[in-house]
Amino acid sequence: MPEEERTGALRDVRVLDLTDERAIYGAKLLADLGADVVRPEPPDGDPLRKRGPHADDAAAGTGSFWHAFFASSRRFFALDPTTESGGKQLRSLLDHAHIVLANTGAFAVEEARLGDAAARRQELVVVEVSSFGADGPWADYLAPDLVAGALGGAVATTGDVDTPPLKTFGELNFMVSGAYAAVAALAGLHCARRTGVGQRIHVPVHECIASALEHVFMWYWYEDRLGLAERPVLERRGSLHWSNAYQVMQGKTGAAMVTPIPELDGQLVWLLEHGLGEELLDPRYQLPEHRREFVDRLMETLRTWVASEDAEALFLEAQSRHLPYGHVKRLEEVAANPHLAARRWWATYPLEGERTVQGPGAPYHFSETPWRVGTHGDPGRDAEAILDEIGWESAR
Amino acid sequence: MRPLEGTRVLDFTHVLAGPYATRMLGDMGADVVKINTNTRAGPNAPGSPYYLMWNRNKRALALDLSHDEARTICRRLCGQADVVIDNFSVGVLDRWGVGYEAMREENSGVVYVQMSGMGSVGPWSDFVTYAPTIHALAGITHLTGVAGRNDIGIGFSYNDHQAGLHGAVAILAALEARRVTGRGQRVDLSQFEVGVNFVGPALLDYFANGRAARPAGNRLPYDEAAPHGCFPCTGAASEHAADERWVAIACMTDGQWERLRTVMGNPEWSSDPAFATAAGRLAAEAELEAHISAWTSALEATEVMERCQAAGVPAGVVQTGVDLVEHDPQLARSGFLRKIDDSHPTAGTTHADRLPIYFERTPCDGYERPREIGEDNAEVLKDWLGMGEEEVRAGEARGILA
Numbered sequence: 001m002p003e004e005e006r007t008g009a010l011r012d013v014r015v016l017d018l019t020d021e022r023a024i025y026g027a028k029l030l031a032d033l034g035a036d037v038v039r040p041e042p043p044d045g046d047p048l049r050k051r052g053p054h055a056d057d058a059a060a061g062t063g064s065f066w067h068a069f070f071a072s073s074r075r076f077f078a079l080d081p082t083t084e085s086g087g088k089q090l091r092s093l094l095d096h097a098h099i100v101l102a103n104t105g106a107f108a109v110e111e112a113r114l115g116d117a118a119a120r121r122q123e124l125v126v127v128e129v130s131s132f133g134a135d136g137p138w139a140d141y142l143a144p145d146l147v148a149g150a151l152g153g154a155v156a157t158t159g160d161v162d163t164p165p166l167k168t169f170g171e172l173n174f175m176v177s178g179a180y181a182a183v184a185a186l187a188g189l190h191c192a193r194r195t196g197v198g199q200r201i202h203v204p205v206h207e208c209i210a211s212a213l214e215h216v217f218m219w220y221w222y223e224d225r226l227g228l229a230e231r232p233v234l235e236r237r238g239s240l241h242w243s244n245a246y247q248v249m250q251g252k253t254g255a256a257m258v259t260p261i262p263e264l265d266g267q268l269v270w271l272l273e274h275g276l277g278e279e280l281l282d283p284r285y286q287l288p289e290h291r292r293e294f295v296d297r298l299m300e301t302l303r304t305w306v307a308s309e310d311a312e313a314l315f316l317e318a319q320s321r322h323l324p325y326g327h328v329k330r331l332e333e334v335a336a337n338p339h340l341a342a343r344r345w346w347a348t349y350p351l352e353g354e355r356t357v358q359g360p361g362a363p364y365h366f367s368e369t370p371w372r373v374g375t376h377g378d379p380g381r382d383a384e385a386i387l388d389e390i391g392w393e394s395a396r
Numbered sequence: 397m398r399p400l401e402g403t404r405v406l407d408f409t410h411v412l413a414g415p416y417a418t419r420m421l422g423d424m425g426a427d428v429v430k431i432n433t434n435t436r437a438g439p440n441a442p443g444s445p446y447y448l449m450w451n452r453n454k455r456a457l458a459l460d461l462s463h464d465e466a467r468t469i470c471r472r473l474c475g476q477a478d479v480v481i482d483n484f485s486v487g488v489l490d491r492w493g494v495g496y497e498a499m500r501e502e503n504s505g506v507v508y509v510q511m512s513g514m515g516s517v518g519p520w521s522d523f524v525t526y527a528p529t530i531h532a533l534a535g536i537t538h539l540t541g542v543a544g545r546n547d548i549g550i551g552f553s554y555n556d557h558q559a560g561l562h563g564a565v566a567i568l569a570a571l572e573a574r575r576v577t578g579r580g581q582r583v584d585l586s587q588f589e590v591g592v593n594f595v596g597p598a599l600l601d602y603f604a605n606g607r608a609a610r611p612a613g614n615r616l617p618y619d620e621a622a623p624h625g626c627f628p629c630t631g632a633a634s635e636h637a638a639d640e641r642w643v644a645i646a647c648m649t650d651g652q653w654e655r656l657r658t659v660m661g662n663p664e665w666s667s668d669p670a671f672a673t674a675a676g677r678l679a680a681e682a683e684l685e686a687h688i689s690a691w692t693s694a695l696e697a698t699e700v701m702e703r704c705q706a707a708g709v710p711a712g713v714v715q716t717g718v719d720l721v722e723h724d725p726q727l728a729r730s731g732f733l734r735k736i737d738d739s740h741p742t743a744g745t746t747h748a749d750r751l752p753i754y755f756e757r758t759p760c761d762g763y764e765r766p767r768e769i770g771e772d773n774a775e776v777l778k779d780w781l782g783m784g785e786e787e788v789r790a791g792e793a794r795g796i797l798a
Contacts, residue, residue: 009573018636029562033569052618065600066618130419136729142710146614146624150644151712153720155626157551158540161637165644165714166613168550170592179561184753186568187424191399191758193575199757207732207752212557213414216526216717217733221747222445233716234636239528239549246528248537248547255546257532262438263556287521324513324524326532326547331598332608334535339520345589349600358603363517363590364566369573385420 008034009369016040016093017074018102018109021145022205023129023172024048025068025178027101030185031073032362032371038072038093038386040081040108041379046071068349070360073374075382081111092390095121098192100183105128118200125188125198129181133204143205149173151207152342153216160238176212177205215242226325229293245295248328249303254311257326258302258318260295267298277301303354350376398425399758403571404780406430406477407454410440412527412553413587414483414511415450416560421479422453423751423760429473429776430454432769433461434798443742452736452748457777458798466796467783474499476508476780478631480569483511483559483587486521495581505568505573506580511563515586526588527553534591540596541611548611558594559587588672602604614644614679621648622677623656625716627689629697642714643697645688645704650674655707660691680734682712738763 003011010033017039031037039046048067055063059146075091080086090108094100094117102109108230118126131143138151147169149155154173159166167173184201192198219242220232228244239248239257260267273279280301285294306314307369313326329337340346345361350373362371402427403605407418415430423427430451432442436621439446442456457473461468472772474480474494489495489510496508510516513525513702523529528549531537537549566583577604592599598609599615609617614625624646631641647653650673657666665687670676677684692700697713704711715724734745748763791797 009569011573012576013572018548019467026556027646029565033565051597053597053605053607054618055557055793056605065604066597069596069600074417098576098579108683111707132726133730136726138705141477141705141712142709143712144646144648146626146646147644147710147712150626150642150714151724152719153715154552155644156642156714156719158548159551160545160548162436163542163545163548164614165642166540166542166548166626167644168554169536169609169612169617169620170595170597172550172554174562175594176558179558179565180752182757183420183561183568184565186565186572187399187753188755190403190568190571191755193572194402194531198670199755201757202754204726204752204754207730210720210727210732211749211752212554212561213717214552214554216552216720217747217749218449220446220717220721225445225743230418231636231638233638233718236551236553237637239547241528242552246526248528248532248549250547257537259526261526298656319520321524324529325527326529326531326537326538327526329535330538330608331535331595331602334533334592334595335599335602337533337592339518340589340592342584343515343518357600360593361589361599362584363562363593364509365584365586366566366570366581367579367583368579370569 001135003036005372006034006036007152007370007372008032009366010035011369013099014097015099015101015185016097018100018106018112019129020103020106021048022103022131022174023101023174023178023181026181026185027074027184028070028072028177030101032373037074038077039071040077040079040090041095042107043078043080046107054174056353063351065357068351068357068376072376075386076377076379077383077386078379079108081108087111089387089390092269096390097124099125099127099189101127101181101185102129104128114200118198121198123192123196123198125185125192126200127181127188127203129177129203129205130199134202136262145171145173147251148205148209152206153213154209157213157216157234157236159236161236165236170277173209174205177203177208180208208270244292244299247299249306251306251309251311251314255328256306256311257328259324260298260302260308261324263321263323267323271301271305271323274305276305288344347373349373351378352378397758398760399755403427403478403512404476405479406473408489409511410483412446412450413559413647414433414481414563416557417496417511417567418454419450419452419561420479420560420751422562423451425758425760428454429457431457431459431782433458434769437767442766444743448740448743448746453762453764455772455776456767456770457773460795460798462578463796465791467493469486469796470494471498471502472781475502477503478571479509481509481511481563481567485524486510486516500580501502504579505574507567507569507574507583508580509563509583509585511585513586513588514588516584527556529549530555530587530591533588535595536591539595539609539611542613543611544603545611554603555587555591559590562590610759620674620678621639621646622674622681623647623684623688627685627692629692629695629700637792641697643692643700644714646710648710652709653677656704656709659703659707659709663687663691679683697717734763736763738765740765741768746780770797
């Protein structure tokens with residue numbers, strides 16, 4: 001984003017964004033934190049500007065909300081890296097960056113010759129995000145989010161016995177690899193600031209997804225210690241958590257995510273107030289060997305009880321008792337959330353032209369260096385300023 | 397040398413989100429000192445499998461903060477820290493006298509990150525959350541599923557990992573700001589706000605157009621791609637869902653569809669002009685998926701994947717934990733999953749899934765086992781505060797360092 005808009009923690013950091021879907025979220029994290037992130041795109045436009053959803057009134061290929069969100073706070077720059085002038089411009093951008101964030105195979109990455117760039121400027125931090133790593137039998141496999149999630153282990157854990165394995169909504173697998181790319185870039189920068197020496201850093205999407213599966217490896221490695229696992233793999237089973245103690249339950253109206261953890265006694269007292277759960281006071285349930293049976297019985301009792309209650313009222317009452325229930329919200333209810341409104345959380349996202357749209361605000365709030373969403377325009381608007389900054393006038 | 401060596405992190409986190417953040421920092425060489433007490437139970441008990449997963453590469457200091465003397469030590473530690481992080485409910489550290497306002501008086505450079513469920517202010521700031529709570533409130537549970545169902549959601553605590561990742565990003569960004577200004581700052585991270593972020597494009601669409609997204613199964617919610625789903629393979633009809641075999645196929649372009657047709661042997665049904673475009677294939681999705689399922693059902697998932705990928709069609713086995721550990725050639729090649737050599741005093745053999753970040757000049761290949769409560773008391777207090785071993789042992793005997 002332009003200098004006057006950059007208030008965030010990374011306002012002295014320049015980033016060249018050569019990412020595609022697999023790491024664009026990482027570039028967004030850096031940009032919204034105030035880094036000056038320049039994103040080159042082909043003369044005929046970034047294909048990601050065609051990703052839906054779109055503004056209703058937009059002609060095909062413009063007005064992408066996907067792009068407005070994931071490519072927020074950037075400056076855009078159209079170039080053709082296969083031409084002499086485009087190649088020189090790309091090299092100038094590389095020479096001005098502290099960090100290059102790239103996906104193997106993405107636009108201009110091959111022409112950028114990242115190895116040469118790193119050799120030319122030893123302080124440069126180059127983060128290269130690939131689907132499976134630089135080598136190995138799957139190195140060249142094509143893996144959009146669904147396939148990446150399948151091979152990475154996320155898809156097998158999601159879904160129910162009567163559904164296929166399911167992907168998460170949107171592109172949540174690539175938001176993990178994107179976040180890892182941002183961590184890699186900032187750790188590399190931290191090291192480079194201290195030592196004067198940058199480096200190339202490799203981030204395989206496949207390993208990022210596998211590293212963020214909560215119970216999956218635990219179930220395999222510590223099956224004998226868990227006391228829950230009868231097999232090294234837990235089957236997909238809807239919302240029922242691996243611990244058996246969290247589950248979405250249908251209420252009279254709506255659905256609630258219900259758990260007695262960590263306040264088992266508090267939950268029991270609440271049930272007793274409603275004349276339920278007397279049998280759970282059986283002293284044998286205090287014994288560790290009956291713990292699993294106790295939790296199963298308790299959850300069964302909760303299912304029966306919740307079915308006669310309004311889910312939202314139950315959620316609010318549970319929270320007043322320090323029980324971490326949730327209420328299953330539809331998107332429109334998320335948009336109307338009173339807590340987010342009270343925190344004045346929503347941000348304004350600029351679109352192409354003069355339009356704006358409301359969207360998610362900061363995932364973190366810095367007391368001294370506020371997060372903000374910056375401009376989002378077309379490549380023509382930013383080109384002149386960027387060319388000036390990289391000394392292109394004199395180069396011409 | 398690792399990239400974060402020399403960075404001191406005081407870690408008051410528990411369960412998954414916070415420990416995942418500090419695990420990354422520890423993997424990258426930060427000196428992460430995890431504060432724990434003998435009273436910790438459940439997933440926070442140092443021998444529990446859950447604790448073992450998220451607390452490698454940290455040193456363990458026991459502090460019973462109900463003692464004034466322990467709180468004094470804690471304040472001195474805060475004075476030496478580059479980063480202090482907690483994911484308790486809002487106000488817990490303040491009640492111990494080590495909240496941000498108190499600690500910055502003695503250490504103006506400290507970066508203090510509070511990863512609470514709902515953030516430090518607002519009508520829900522006292523709410524207690526775990527990842528399934530956040531998934532439900534953020535719309536992720538409703539949207540991850542199939543039409544007519546609101547009770548599926550993600551099968552693991554996705555948001556905890558992401559809150560950890562965002563916590564690490566916030567810490568590193570604040571350290572960069574400190575490099576410029578010389579001052580630390582407070583970061584208020586709301587795990588709920590992290591979660592709402594994940595349905596970002598759908599929210600923009602809702603605010604602009606009034607269109608509220610609904611569960612899309614394995615479809616892309618907004619873009620035309622078909623087939624785009626999971627298909628049963630040999631063994632799909634197993635008694636246990638965990639034993640079923642599935643393959644994901646995602647034709648993102650018409651060209652990939654044409655190549656899939658070739659892989660399938662150009663069956664007659666596939667030449668129907670209705671299937672020629674993504675829009676046509678989506679309109680007849682049920683029929684399309686039935687045909688493809690009939691083809692995949694007679695084949696091993698690995699064979700489908702290999703044949704598709706060889707032809708340039710995105711496809712992948714729906715891998716389970718067993719697949720990842722025992723059969724995945726990429727993970728085996730990189731040594732992603734490994735045993736930790738040093739046996740844990742009570743848990744025995746422990747394991748690590750390595751940091752998926754490969755630094756060429758400062759590799760992060762060291763993995764130390766999770767520590768027992770107070771196992772590093774003497775070393776930590778000597779390194780950070782210059783305390784002698786005798787003093788430490790006396791504190792242990794009095795129950796202050798326990």
